[in-house]
Amino acid sequence: MEEQTEQQTIEQKEQPELKELEGKKERYKTNVPILIFLVLILALIFGYFWYYWQQLNALPQQLVLPPIPQREVIEKEDSVSAVNKELQEIEVLDLDQEFQEIDQDVNSL
Amino acid sequence: MKKISFILVLILILGGTSVLAIQTRPNLSERGSQFLSTTSQEGLLERIKERVQISQQEFEQNRAEVKNLMEQNRIEFRNWLENKRQEMKAKIEAKRNELKAKLQKITTERKQKIAERIYDRINALNERMTDHYLDVLEKLEKLLERVESRTAKVKTNGRDVAEVEILITQAKEAISKAREAVKNQAQKIYQIELTTETNLRIDVGKARQMLHDDLKAVEKLVKEARESVRLVIVKLAQIPKVDELEISTTSQPLQ
Numbered sequence: 338m339e340e341q342t343e344q345q346t347i348e349q350k351e352q353p354e355l356k357e358l359e360g361k362k363e364r365y366k367t368n369v370p371i372l373i374f375l376v377l378i379l380a381l382i383f384g385y386f387w388y389y390w391q392q393l394n395a396l397p398q399q400l401v402l403p404p405i406p407q408r409e410v411i412e413k414e415d416s417v418s419a420v421n422k423e424l425q426e427i428e429v430l431d432l433d434q435e436f437q438e439i440d441q442d443v444n445s446l
Numbered sequence: 447m448k449k450i451s452f453i454l455v456l457i458l459i460l461g462g463t464s465v466l467a468i469q470t471r472p473n474l475s476e477r478g479s480q481f482l483s484t485t486s487q488e489g490l491l492e493r494i495k496e497r498v499q500i501s502q503q504e505f506e507q508n509r510a511e512v513k514n515l516m517e518q519n520r521i522e523f524r525n526w527l528e529n530k531r532q533e534m535k536a537k538i539e540a541k542r543n544e545l546k547a548k549l550q551k552i553t554t555e556r557k558q559k560i561a562e563r564i565y566d567r568i569n570a571l572n573e574r575m576t577d578h579y580l581d582v583l584e585k586l587e588k589l590l591e592r593v594e595s596r597t598a599k600v601k602t603n604g605r606d607v608a609e610v611e612i613l614i615t616q617a618k619e620a621i622s623k624a625r626e627a628v629k630n631q632a633q634k635i636y637q638i639e640l641t642t643e644t645n646l647r648i649d650v651g652k653a654r655q656m657l658h659d660d661l662k663a664v665e666k667l668v669k670e671a672r673e674s675v676r677l678v679i680v681k682l683a684q685i686p687k688v689d690e691l692e693i694s695t696t697s698q699p700l701q
């Protein structure tokens with residue numbers, strides 16, 4: 338008899354815990370679809386970025402734009418600056434230097 | 447009788463014109479002077495002077511024609527000079543043989559070889575330097591053509607380029623003068639007039655000095671030509687935004 342009452346008291350003590358466990362199970366059951374939904378959304382976001390990355394890498398080489406020069410440096414062929422630059426490059430040979438070999442020979446006579 | 451006199455008159459007229467034609471046709475040696483006027487030829491500014499308006503295409507076409515004419519003249523002058531030099535080579539060789547014979551009589555073998563070498567070097571230097579001066583003048587001509595192009599563009603935009611035009615004319619004259627001097631210099635042959643062995647050094651020195659003085663005179667003219675082109679550029683550069691002006695579709699009348 339005593340054993341029965343003990344059993345009953347134990348069951349009575351365990352009942353709230355069981356109830357709590359069942360409650361947790363139910364909450365879990367209701368959270369599962371939300372979790373699946375979230376995972377799907379994350380998968381979609383990841384998929385979008387992955388696709389975008391693949392597209393970027395798959396661009397043909399010729400479509401890649403060359404680096405844009407910071408400043409237009411092409412000078413007009415008849416511009417004063419271009420003509421002046423070329424004039425500065427025109428050199429007249431040093432005549433006395435050209436005579437050096439001849440002078441050496443003359444001095445050796 | 448009338449027929450005979452008519453035929454005689456006809457022969458005289460035809461004969462006269464053909465003689466005139468022969469006389470006016472220059473020979474190869476005279477042709478050299480024709481090429482001298484490369485820069486004094488009708489330039490771009492003169493070509494478009496009379497035009498009320500000019501399109502970009504017409505401008506470029508005129509410019510191309512001027513450049514083409516200049517190039518043709520340059521090639522013809524170079525060819526003429528090459529022919530002249532071929533003729534001169536035989537003369538130089540003949541004079542060299544004369545010198546050799548004289549040297550054999552008055553001096554040692556060592557001095558003989560040196561004197562011959564000097565003779566060769568003097569004439570070779572003349573050829574090299576005249577070629578160099580010619581190169582410089584050709585470069586100056588090309589630059590001046592570009593300056594003319596820029597001046598014409600500035601002018602079509604209604605800017606005053608009167609002073610630049612005067613300087614362009616002066617530069618053309620300076621180049622032409624220098625070219626004439628180079629042409630004359632290129633035709634010279636330098637020879638050593640021998641007297642005695644003791645005077646050998648002096649005699650050889652005289653030929654050397656003569657070449658030096660002649661080349662110095664030509665160099666002066668070439669430098670003056672370069673300076674005249676520089677002055678045009680300086681004057682042109684004083685025009686505001688000179689490098690930005692182009693032939694516009696609504697260009698100003700040229701005068």
